[in-house]
Amino acid sequence: MIEKWNYDKLGDVCDTSAGGTPLKSNKEYYEGGTVPWIRSGEVNNRNICESEIKITEAGLKNSSAKLFPPDTVVVAMYGATAGQVGILDIECATNQAVCGILPNEKFIPEFLYYFFLGFKEKLISQAVGNAQPNISQTKIRNIQIPIPPLEEQQQIVAILDDAFAAIEQAQANIEKNIDNAKELFQSKLNEIFSQTGEDWEEKVWDDVLEIRSGRNQKQVLNSEGKYPILGSAGKVMGYADDFICEEYTTIVGRKGTINNPMLIKEKFWNVDTAFGLHAKDGLNKLYLFYFCRSFDFEKMDRGSGRPSLVKSDLLKIKMPVPSLENQQKIIKQLETLHDEITSAQELYKKKLxxxxxxxxxxLEQAFAGKLTHKDMPA
Structure with missing residues (x-):
């Protein structure tokens, strides 16, 4: 603790409250509503100025929901966003999974925002529940919080605002570099598979590959099985005693994830939402995979709701097929580029x-009383 600062329990120096949810089955509480009403999943920005759902005055009056004024600091208490913090820019109601810390003369809201941003991991570690963390309002009220003079709070906020703005701009630049790297590889794929050469021949899939449809896994399911069971997204759904597809088979989704082909380097059992593409003689398995990476399967979507591909349609796909020697040269070129791009992306991710x-x-320095303008990195 910083000797020059006073400390107290949050609940002793701030009024807090949680919201509520009007009865969902009563349309009168929602239809034509004008009162902003946020749920815990919407506490995902510093400044909250709108809500996905609005409730009516009747819904507000006949539930435990209550209006919080602007500058209320809100903390999500449940679910994937537990521990997230934001500041209301508008008068707004919340559900019961949001704790509102009402504005008062002891704190500026941005100071509380940064405090809870730095305290998030500790708060989550105190939550109950595994899959869906649950933070009680009592725990929030029992947090020991520093109470610097308002002038010092303003200085800390100004320093953090400047620093975070610079960091977030740097993050945006890095994320753009990652996107550019992906686009570069995709551009190279498109360039290669749109070219022709003397030994290139356009062939239909029905002539150069076999599509192995997936099957129900119940008959082969075994927790100690040797082969992974895979769906359209490549997620391991269990293990099997048998396999349908050999090593280096490309998976293309039949249902759901249809435009994310994956190369599977081991034998596997595919379920009925995934097709396994088995290259015949004369077609390199890696060449087939890279062609699939260049192909837009969404244009073949037959689903009315959920994306869906039809085997007979896929067998009509035309692809350029050079000699095996040239296929290997193309693969080597693409793998070299892929390795270079992957290395760059890993470096970018490390920077993030x-x-x-x-x-x-x-944040740790700020609330240890060590952050001043002279301490900031150039």
Whole structure:
């Protein structure tokens, strides 16, 4: 604790409250509503100025929901966004999974925002529940919080605002670089598979590959099985005693995820939402995979709701097929580029992690009383 700062339990220096949910079955509480009403999943921005759902005055009056004024600091208490914090820019109601810390003369809301941003991991560690963390309002009220003079709070907020803005711009630049790397590889794929050469021949899939439809896994399911059971997204759904597809088979989704082909390097059993593409003699398995990466399967979607592909349609796909020797040259070229891009992406991701660590470090310094303008990195 910082000797020059006073500390107290949050609940002793701030009024807090949770919201409520009007009865969902009563349309009178929702239809034509004008009162903004946020749920815990919407506490995902610093400044909250709108809600996905609006309730009516009747819904507000006949439930435990209540209006919080602007500058209320809200903390999500349940679910995937538990521990997230934001500041209301508008008068707004919330559900019971959001704790509102009402504005008062002791704190500026941005100071509380940054405090809870830095306290998030500790707060989540105190939550109950595994899959869906649940933070009680009591735990929030029992947090020991520093109470610096308002002038010092303003200085801390100004420093963190400047630092976070610079970090977030750097993160945006890095994420753009990652997207550019992906686009570069996709552009190269498109370029290769749109070209022709003397030994290139256009062939239909029915002539150069076999599509192995997936089957129900119940008959082969075994927790100690040797072969993974895979769906359209490549997720392991269990293990099997038998397999349908050999090593280096490309999976294309039949239902659901239809435009994300994956190369599976081991034998596997595919369920009925996934097709396994088995290359015949004369077609390199990796060449087939890279062609699939260049192909837009969404244009073959037959689903009315859920994306869906039809085997007979896929067998009519035309693809350029050069000699096996040239297929191998193309594969080598693409794998070299892929390795270079992957290395660059890993470096970018490491930089993103470092920037997130820097944010946390700055928050720790701020609430240890060590953050002043002279302490900021150039």
């Amino acid at each position: 992690t470092n920037l997130e660590d820097l944010k946390q470090s700055l």
